[in-house]
Amino acid sequence: MARLPRLVVPNQPHHIIQRGHDKQSIFRDSADHAAFLDWLKEGAKRFKVAVHAYVLMPDHIHVLATPVDADGLARMMQWVGRYYVPYYNQKYERGGTLWQGRYRATVLDAERYLLLCSRYIELNPVRNALVAGPADYPWSSYMHHIGAKSDPLITDHRLYWALGNTPFDREIAYKLLAEQSLASQEVEAITQATLKGWALGADDFKSGLEKQVSRRVSPAKRGRPAKKVDIAPVQDDDADELKVE
Numbered sequence: 001m002a003r004l005p006r007l008v009v010p011n012q013p014h015h016i017i018q019r020g021h022d023k024q025s026i027f028r029d030s031a032d033h034a035a036f037l038d039w040l041k042e043g044a045k046r047f048k049v050a051v052h053a054y055v056l057m058p059d060h061i062h063v064l065a066t067p068v069d070a071d072g073l074a075r076m077m078q079w080v081g082r083y084y085v086p087y088y089n090q091k092y093e094r095g096g097t098l099w100q101g102r103y104r105a106t107v108l109d110a111e112r113y114l115l116l117c118s119r120y121i122e123l124n125p126v127r128n129a130l131v132a133g134p135a136d137y138p139w140s141s142y143m144h145h146i147g148a149k150s151d152p153l154i155t156d157h158r159l160y161w162a163l164g165n166t167p168f169d170r171e172i173a174y175k176l177l178a179e180q181s182l183a184s185q186e187v188e189a190i191t192q193a194t195l196k197g198w199a200l201g202a203d204d205f206k207s208g209l210e211k212q213v214s215r216r217v218s219p220a221k222r223g224r225p226a227k228k229v230d231i232a233p234v235q236d237d238d239a240d241e242l243k244v245e
Contacts, residue, residue, distance in 0.1 A: 018103040019060040041153045043079035047072040050155035053118040055140035062121040106193040109201025147171035
């Protein structure tokens with residue numbers, strides 16, 4: 001079966017995962033992280049993509065971002081790769097690809113999943129036992145969101161602003177949210193939707209999105225369609241015995 005084109009919806013947040021080839025390291029020192037973030041910031045600005053959250057893991061990255069058009073995400077990621085991969089290969093005297101295929105992405109129901117996905121991203125180093133807490137990992141947007149460090153890469157989403165009337169209120173509210181562990185089902189839902197490219201949200205969000213983009217945004221139900229069965233008319237005095245489960 002042919003692969004559906006990547007689903008990108010302008011002005012909707014998307015979660016992006018890009019993995020290193022064969023799980024190899026894509027960052028080896030602080031200079032690598034800094035260089036990648038510089039090119040990501042430039043690419044986001046150039047192609048009009050608002051980055052809301054990110055984490056740079058040793059062998060993969062996560063980005064939460066909103067593009068203004070259908071091409072912005074792909075052009076931003078291509079821009080970063082065009083500069084970072086030659087930089088990395090030259091520095092470490094290697095050749096060939098750095099990435100494991102194309103990046104993976106899912107469009108999110110912002111009201112339900114944006115802040116949840118932001119926490120999912122920034123807590124990734126904790127889930128992978130790299131650090132004890134998100135504040136201990138320097139290569140994510142967490143410190144920006146709790147007010148410990150301003151990050152010029154980040155464009156705060158309106159739902160982050162809705163956490164409080166002042167910066168202090170928002171930062172405290174976000175920190176309290178981050179202290180709540182994500183359920184395993186939440187982690188799995190975000191991961192699988194992103195890797196498979198399906199929209200992540202409630203049924204009404206998905207149905208509205210399908211009408212907007214004129215394509216399927218979630219996997220089809222498995223199995224054959226149920227066969228129609230002819231049912232003989234029921235006498236009125238037997239109607240009370242019929243139940244719908």
